[in-house]
Amino acid sequence: MSQEDIVVRCNQCGTKNRIPKNRIKDNPVCGKCRARLDMGGYSTKPLDITDKTFQKEVLSFSGTVLMDCWAPWCGPCRMVAPVLDQLASEYAGRLKIAKLNVDDNPVTASQFGIQSIPTMLFFKNGKQVNKLIGAHPKPEIEKQIRAIL
DSSP states (O other), X not given: OOTTEEEEEOTTTOOEEXXXXXXXXXXXXXXXXXXXXXXXXXXXXXXXXXXXXXXXXXXXXXXXXXXXXXXXXXHHHHHHHHHHHHHHHHTTTTOEEEEEETTTOHHHHHHTTOOSSSEXXXXXXXXXXXXXXXOOOHHHHXXXXXXXX
């Protein structure tokens, strides 16, 4: 299996299916029973969320989420963005990366006491388990991810 593949178990027959990351958006089907595979909300790109979608995409998600709290005018936030794009691709199928623009979504930002950006909040099964404040290099962010996966 290449690093560009993820393995998804079919909800119908239980067969493990290898899906190339670049095909996740193509609505893959099981190779054995042809049932549509549930990708579990995972994507190869960060997902933009809002105050309205936060509950569904983060708190109700039964998996691991890294939520980046950012703003478009923030230089350090723009430096971290490409790293998060890479991590979304590398951890597709195991981690959902969500981006919350704090200027446009003050309710969620204040709910978590976001006072500095970038701030990365880590959730597992809807519960916040860690927080990383500031622009950090990819190895440090990955260390935090591996600690909760």
